[in-house]
Amino acid sequence: xxxxxxxxxxxxxxxxxxxxxxxxxxxxxxxxxxxxxxxxxxxxxxxxxxxxxxxxxxxxxxxxxxxxxxxxxxxxxxxxxxxxxxxxxxxxxxxxxxxxxxxxxxxxxxxxxxxxxxxxxxxxxxxxxxxxxxxxxxxxxxxxxxxxxxxxxxxxxxxxxxxxxxxxxxxxxxxxxxxxxxxxxxxxxxxxxxxxxxxxxxxxxxxxxxxxxxxxxxxxxxxxxxxxxxxxxxxxxxxxxxxxxxxxxxxxxxxxxxxxxxxxxxxxxxxxxxxxxxxxxxxxxxxxxxxxxxxxxxxxxxxxxxxxxxxxxxxxxxxxxxxxxxxxxxxxxxxxxxxxxxxxxxxxxxxxxxxxxxxxxxxxxxxxxxxxxxxxxxxxxxxxxxxxxxxxxxxxxxxxxxxxxxxxxxxxxxxxxxxxxxxxxxxxxxxxxxxxxxxxxxxxxxxxxxxxxxxxxxxxxxxxxxxxxxxxxxxxxxxxxxxxxxxxxxxxxxxxx
Amino acid sequence: xxxxxxxxxxxxxxxxxxxxxxxxxxxxxxxxxxxxxxxxxxxxxxxxxxxxxxxxxxxxxxxxxxxxxxxxxxxxxxxxxxxxxxxxxxxxxxxxxxxxxxxxxxxxxxxxxxxxxxxxxxxxxxxxxxxxxxxxxxxxxxxxxxxxxxxxxxxxxxxxxxxxxxxxxxxxxxxxxxxxxxxxxxxxxxxxxxxxxxxxxxxxxxxxxxxxxxxxxxxxxxxxxxxxxxxxxxxxxxxxxxxxxxxxxxxxxxxxxxxxxxxxxxxxxxxxxxxxxxxxxxxxxxxxxxxxxxxxxxxxxxxxxxxxxxxxxxxxxxxxxxxxxxxxxxxxxxxxxxxxxxxxxxxxxxxxxxxxxxxxxxxxxxxxxxxxxxxxxxxxxxxxxxxxxxxxxxxxxxxxxxxxxxxxxxxxxxxxxxxxxxxxxxxxxxxxxxxxxxxxxxxxxxxxxxxxxxxxxxxxxxxxxxxxxxxxxxxxxxxxxxxxxxxxxxxxxxxxx
Numbered sequence: 001x002x003x004x005x006x007x008x009x010x011x012x013x014x015x016x017x018x019x020x021x022x023x024x025x026x027x028x029x030x031x032x033x034x035x036x037x038x039x040x041x042x043x044x045x046x047x048x049x050x051x052x053x054x055x056x057x058x059x060x061x062x063x064x065x066x067x068x069x070x071x072x073x074x075x076x077x078x079x080x081x082x083x084x085x086x087x088x089x090x091x092x093x094x095x096x097x098x099x100x101x102x103x104x105x106x107x108x109x110x111x112x113x114x115x116x117x118x119x120x121x122x123x124x125x126x127x128x129x130x131x132x133x134x135x136x137x138x139x140x141x142x143x144x145x146x147x148x149x150x151x152x153x154x155x156x157x158x159x160x161x162x163x164x165x166x167x168x169x170x171x172x173x174x175x176x177x178x179x180x181x182x183x184x185x186x187x188x189x190x191x192x193x194x195x196x197x198x199x200x201x202x203x204x205x206x207x208x209x210x211x212x213x214x215x216x217x218x219x220x221x222x223x224x225x226x227x228x229x230x231x232x233x234x235x236x237x238x239x240x241x242x243x244x245x246x247x248x249x250x251x252x253x254x255x256x257x258x259x260x261x262x263x264x265x266x267x268x269x270x271x272x273x274x275x276x277x278x279x280x281x282x283x284x285x286x287x288x289x290x291x292x293x294x295x296x297x298x299x300x301x302x303x304x305x306x307x308x309x310x311x312x313x314x315x316x317x318x319x320x321x322x323x324x325x326x327x328x329x330x331x332x333x334x335x336x337x338x339x340x341x342x343x344x345x346x347x348x349x350x351x352x353x354x355x356x357x358x359x360x361x362x363x364x365x366x367x368x369x370x371x372x373x374x375x376x377x378x379x380x381x382x383x384x385x386x387x388x389x390x391x392x393x394x395x396x397x398x399x400x401x402x403x404x405x406x407x408x409x410x411x412x413x414x415x416x417x418x419x420x421x422x423x424x425x426x427x428x429x430x431x432x433x434x435x436x437x438x439x440x441x442x443x444x445x446x447x448x449x450x451x452x453x454x455x456x457x458x459x460x461x462x463x464x465x466x467x468x469x470x471x472x473x474x475x476x477x478x479x480x481x482x483x484x485x486x487x488x489x490x491x492x493x494x495x496x497x
Numbered sequence: 498x499x500x501x502x503x504x505x506x507x508x509x510x511x512x513x514x515x516x517x518x519x520x521x522x523x524x525x526x527x528x529x530x531x532x533x534x535x536x537x538x539x540x541x542x543x544x545x546x547x548x549x550x551x552x553x554x555x556x557x558x559x560x561x562x563x564x565x566x567x568x569x570x571x572x573x574x575x576x577x578x579x580x581x582x583x584x585x586x587x588x589x590x591x592x593x594x595x596x597x598x599x600x601x602x603x604x605x606x607x608x609x610x611x612x613x614x615x616x617x618x619x620x621x622x623x624x625x626x627x628x629x630x631x632x633x634x635x636x637x638x639x640x641x642x643x644x645x646x647x648x649x650x651x652x653x654x655x656x657x658x659x660x661x662x663x664x665x666x667x668x669x670x671x672x673x674x675x676x677x678x679x680x681x682x683x684x685x686x687x688x689x690x691x692x693x694x695x696x697x698x699x700x701x702x703x704x705x706x707x708x709x710x711x712x713x714x715x716x717x718x719x720x721x722x723x724x725x726x727x728x729x730x731x732x733x734x735x736x737x738x739x740x741x742x743x744x745x746x747x748x749x750x751x752x753x754x755x756x757x758x759x760x761x762x763x764x765x766x767x768x769x770x771x772x773x774x775x776x777x778x779x780x781x782x783x784x785x786x787x788x789x790x791x792x793x794x795x796x797x798x799x800x801x802x803x804x805x806x807x808x809x810x811x812x813x814x815x816x817x818x819x820x821x822x823x824x825x826x827x828x829x830x831x832x833x834x835x836x837x838x839x840x841x842x843x844x845x846x847x848x849x850x851x852x853x854x855x856x857x858x859x860x861x862x863x864x865x866x867x868x869x870x871x872x873x874x875x876x877x878x879x880x881x882x883x884x885x886x887x888x889x890x891x892x893x894x895x896x897x898x899x900x901x902x903x904x905x906x907x908x909x910x911x912x913x914x915x916x917x918x919x920x921x922x923x924x925x926x927x928x929x930x931x932x933x934x935x936x937x938x939x940x941x942x943x944x945x946x947x948x949x950x951x952x953x954x955x956x957x958x959x960x961x962x963x964x965x966x967x968x969x970x971x972x973x974x975x976x977x978x979x980x981x982x983x984x985x986x987x988x989x990x991x992x993x994x
Binding site for chain 2: 083085097098099100103104105106107108111115118119120121122180182183184186187188189192249250251252253254255256341342343346347348349364369370371372373374375379383387388390391413414415416418419420421423435436437438440441466467470471472473474475476477479480482483486487490
């Protein structure tokens with residue numbers, strides 16, 4: 001490190017002192033990958049000290065997506081967050097949001113950076129970005145995520161770099177820091193294949209904007225990959241079988257890339273692909289490259305993987321570092337504006353697989369809110385993909401809470417994906433191909449194929465009652481009983497009659 | 498017309514005889530523009546004759562969007578439609594759908610052709626396309642719409658051409674018959690400006706597929722342009738004022754194209770633009786080019802207009818024909834896959850304006866279903882634009898049915914556009930800029946700014962009750978009272994307490 005950079009090296013505590021009450025912070029990080037760790041923790045402690053002295057201190061926190069406990073958790077517990085967007089998954093932050101103590105704006109992840117760039121959301125004044133390299137002339141290379149970091153670096157007045165040495169130079173070259181131009185004068189995004197690149201592997205900033213460099217050597221807090229459970233394996237198997245069926249019918253060309261959401265079921269699908277001896281090589285055009293990707297690599301079945309984040313447990317990190325030279329050629333980490341861009345998703349013909357919280361019998365999906373009022377994590381990128389994919393799956397176990405909740409309901413309590421754009425539902429009970437069906441046919445198929453047998457009668461009763469009582473018969477939908485199953489659950493702890 | 502074409506000239510009745518029971522028909526037409534008129538009317542009569550003789554006859558009808566009474570109306574009254582997609586506006590067809598007699602699949606208009614091309618929906622076997630020209634080597638030029646006609650012509654086994662002479666050659670050159678390639682091997686859509694073209698102004702088909710040519714000389718059934726009413730003018734004025742405000746704030750670059758939905762309010766905005774002496778020249782990148790565009794042309798304020806349909810009353814048609822040489826250079830009619838494509842809409846930075854049936858206090862919009870069960874027209878292209886635009890407005894009068902209905906409700910009974918993607922609501926009461934707001938702030942702003950004073954108390958009462966009773970406070974949403982206003986309306990004919 002050159003002397004001008006050394007002079008900016010300070011402690012996390014000193015860096016935290018640079019942040020003012022009321023600021024908008026733009027941080028790196030996407031789903032526990034590549035988020036700043038030391039400065040947010042120090043900032044939380046500073047907020048607690050200030051609060052103890054009766055002084056106000058709260059910031060607005062914009063990120064790529066969720067960040068780890070050292071950031072979202074620490075700042076939430078310190079009551080240092082006024083407003084949070086666009087995604088979160090930390091239990092303490094989530095609780096504070098659901099108590100109504102923190103403003104939270106849930107946003108499509110692919111549009112968040114665009115909203116900030118075009119002035120629909122406020123501009124971050126300070127960017128806190130985890131980097132694997134920073135040079136005296138202002139080149140910054142990221143770690144395990146791109147997220148909205150390019151946008152925040154460009155727009156912020158001040159930049160705090162967390163220089164994390166844990167990956168060494170293993171991630172060097174993996175990033176593509178291209179951002180689409182802004183209207184009115186723009187050109188197509190130059191990505192027509194999964195591994196295409198549009199920009200450089202670093203971001204160039206004005207070095208004068210870098211006000212602090214804080215050294216760290218700390219991995220992302222990612223739990224190790226675990227073997228998928230029986231339900232996830234079942235759902236994954238059904239999806240592979242359906243894809244083979246569609247291919248036979250001539251409706252699905254070979255070589256389309258996959259997007260898989262975060263979580264067990266998505267991991268199970270990729271694992272099943274890795275283990276299936278008939279599976280052709282797989283491309284991923286996704287948001288988060290999860291650890292199951294290494295199963296595909298070990299089975300020599302990965303063509304390439306594009307995402308905005310790479311989530312690695314400690315073991316996977318070591319594997320990556322040992323095989324960096326090979327793996328760098330198989331991965332691209334992009335800005336989430338590009339990884340989740342409708343233009344590229346539609347162009348590539350992505351096959352999309354996302355987890356649902358609940359699905360209703362008419363084909364609507366709730367990805368984000370429990371009983372309509374409590375945020376779980378957020379809509380994330382699910383709609384970026386489901387709305388623009390060639391073929392889309394929504395996956396869920398048919399029940400939750402040991403059977404007390406049916407994930408198939410008369411009407412979703414929060415609607416993230418509408419009947420106009422959902423293609424296929426899969427539970428461990430079965431698969432419902434909804435494409436082209438009218439609402440009544442959709443309802444019959446979803447109840448028959450996807451609902452748990454314990455709940456089929458209740459759902460059919462709702463449909464029968466609706467057929468008799470609702471004004472229009474196009475969508476037989478009885479407003480007076482739409483949420484009865486949810487109200488039962490809230491009152492009695494179970495949806496069962 | 499050459500002799501080989503003359504030999505295919507038959508009457509509409511003879512052409513109707515070529516269609517078999519159970520066929521999938523792909524017809525031209527988009528929102529009463531460019532739809533076939535003679536053959537569907539003859540087909541309806543044939544169906545009635547067959548039904549009178551106890552013989553079954555029903556077809557599936559895929560179009561661009563709605564068609565005129567000669568097609569949708571006649572076929573619905575003849576009980577000749579089994580399944581209809583993706584949009585409709587004919588009262589008789591709508592009633593049959595809402596009685597549950599016709600399967601209807603409401604679809605995003607920009608994706609319909611893509612779904613057919615990729616096998617998610619069945620392939621039309623016969624295409625019935627209104628054309629202004631057909632040549633012996635199989636070149637077909639459309640009339641007032643492109644819709645999904647290119648797709649249907651390519652995929653159908655048989656083509657019936659309605660050769661309509663009413664426009665003469667005035668529409669010659671106005672069409673761009675480009676279709677995006679299909680995955681997995683595709684390239685960017687070559688449209689970076691409103692008037693850019695990617696293809697030829699005609700479709701080349703195998704002339705052997707043309708089985709019939711039916712001559713007509715009949716205009717689209719479009720009602721004459723009427724002066725906007727006071728409410729529409731009010732809403733239009735507010736939008737123009739807000740745009741000027743955003744431009745002053747530096748959040749809105751000049752020169753962005755507009756999309757305006759179908760209807761009075763959208764017409765009012767364009768009319769206001771035409772009459773505003775300060776208004777800069779306007780580009781339209783829209784779905785339906787409505788008659789108000791001629792106001793812009795007469796005021797010399799139109800840079801160019803791109804759409805998939807041009808709706809002209811008899812007077813407007815004469816104006817177009819008289820000024821065809823000039824107007825052809827100002828208009829492009831594209832396939833609806835392109836006019837409504839997320840790639841192009843996002844790239845151009847479209848400002849989108851669409852009419853809502855109802856909006857809820859949390860920011861969700863219903864564009865399609867009355868009381869959740871009866872289809873009105875359909876979602877149309879509203880989501881294609883609202884989801885990908887740079888700035889989006891949803892517009893509605895604050896009440897309907899002489900005040901018996903509040904268009905601002907606690908929760909929409911059908912959700913077409915979710916709180917994650919709606920930007921701005923406008924009623925004659927005021928405008929609510931929802932960008933970046935958390936759910937509670939959105940609710941307060943929508944009630945305060947947009948709801949009719951007669952309903953504000955009821956809506957605030959719902960919000961207060963929800964704040965007290967709902968499990969999570971992130972979206973204070975009381976499931977047990979979500980639809981009370983709608984249930985009151987269904988029971989008592991008014992939402993008023």
